[in-house]
Amino acid sequence: MIRADRLIKRFAGHLAVDEVSFQVERGEVVAFLGPNGAGKSTTMRMLAGCLEPDSGQALIADFDCHLNRRTAQAHLGYLPEGAPAYPSMTARGFVRFGLRARGYSGANLDEATRVALDRARLGAMADKPIGALSKGYKRRAALAAAIAHDPPVLILDEPTDGLDPNQKDGVRALITEMAPKKAILISTHLLDEVEAMCSRAVVIADGRIKMDGTPAEVARMAGGSLESAFRVLTRPLADPVISDAAEPRS
Numbered sequence: 193m194i195r196a197d198r199l200i201k202r203f204a205g206h207l208a209v210d211e212v213s214f215q216v217e218r219g220e221v222v223a224f225l226g227p228n229g230a231g232k233s234t235t236m237r238m239l240a241g242c243l244e245p246d247s248g249q250a251l252i253a254d255f256d257c258h259l260n261r262r263t264a265q266a267h268l269g270y271l272p273e274g275a276p277a278y279p280s281m282t283a284r285g286f287v288r289f290g291l292r293a294r295g296y297s298g299a300n301l302d303e304a305t306r307v308a309l310d311r312a313r314l315g316a317m318a319d320k321p322i323g324a325l326s327k328g329y330k331r332r333a334a335l336a337a338a339i340a341h342d343p344p345v346l347i348l349d350e351p352t353d354g355l356d357p358n359q360k361d362g363v364r365a366l367i368t369e370m371a372p373k374k375a376i377l378i379s380t381h382l383l384d385e386v387e388a389m390c391s392r393a394v395v396i397a398d399g400r401i402k403m404d405g406t407p408a409e410v411a412r413m414a415g416g417s418l419e420s421a422f423r424v425l426t427r428p429l430a431d432p433v434i435s436d437a438a439e440p441r442s
């Protein structure tokens with residue numbers, strides 16, 4: 193359902209994404225892991241059809257994200273980094289706006305809006321301007337808009353960023369609930385999140401894929417802990433190599 197095939201992206205000569213390839217099938221929740229600046233958001237933006245790759249192909253539900261962008265995006269819910277871009281709109285208005293653009297109207301529009309706001313737990317905040325919401329509620333407004341049309345593919349860039357622990361649990365539960373019918377790619381820096389809800393982890397550093405496996409397989413390559421594996425796999429090239437790969441850096 194999601195396919196990155198040798199994606200390459202340069203910014204002013206800097207190679208941000210370097211021949212990245214992986215796939216996500218229906219029923220999978222795949223974690224996209226990597227240090228700051230590794231190339232996660234850039235890859236996700238290319239998969240979402242928001243950024244053109246220099247070369248390689250991004251496919252959503254077998255549709256090319258650039259040659260066939262509108263059809264690909266019809267199958268996709270994308271939560272970008274940060275907050276929705278319309279601070280004077282309410283969260284409800286923002287969700288309705290997105291649904292209308294996708295052709296929803298009348299009772300279907302009302303029902304899809306109600307379900308999305310409910311699933312993202314907006315509560316009374318649904319009718320306040322987005323600009324007046326806290327960071328966590330802004331994030332939830334964006335999440336509601338991403339899932340409102342019940343797409344088969346979700347690309348969620350740090351979906352729990354800015355949420356308090358209870359709300360993090362709520363979003364994880366929502367992702368787990370949606371997982372059987374969807375292909376879901378999430379980026380996160382929270383390794384407990386990966387163990388709690390992801391069936392696979394793709395690790396990226398310096399724009400290149402370092403490992404693609406189940407969380408247990410990734411953890412096993414460095415003594416059984418995801419944190420140690422993350423450190424070993426994403427260690428800057430200039431760092432000295434530790435003789436025992438099973439030991440995390442201090």
Ligand SMILES: Nc1ncnc2c1ncn2[C@@H]1O[C@H](COP(=O)(O)OP(=O)(O)OP(=O)(O)O)[C@@H](O)[C@H]1O
Nearest residue numbers: 203204206208226227228229230231232233234235
């Ligand atoms: N629009 C842009 N113009 C120039 N450089 C960019 C642009 N977007 C990203 N980059 C660079 O590309 C590299 C990858 O950035 P990206 O945002 O994809 O990383 P990331 O893995 O999502 O990081 P983080 O975990 O901090 O969100 C970085 O070096 C970043 O500075």
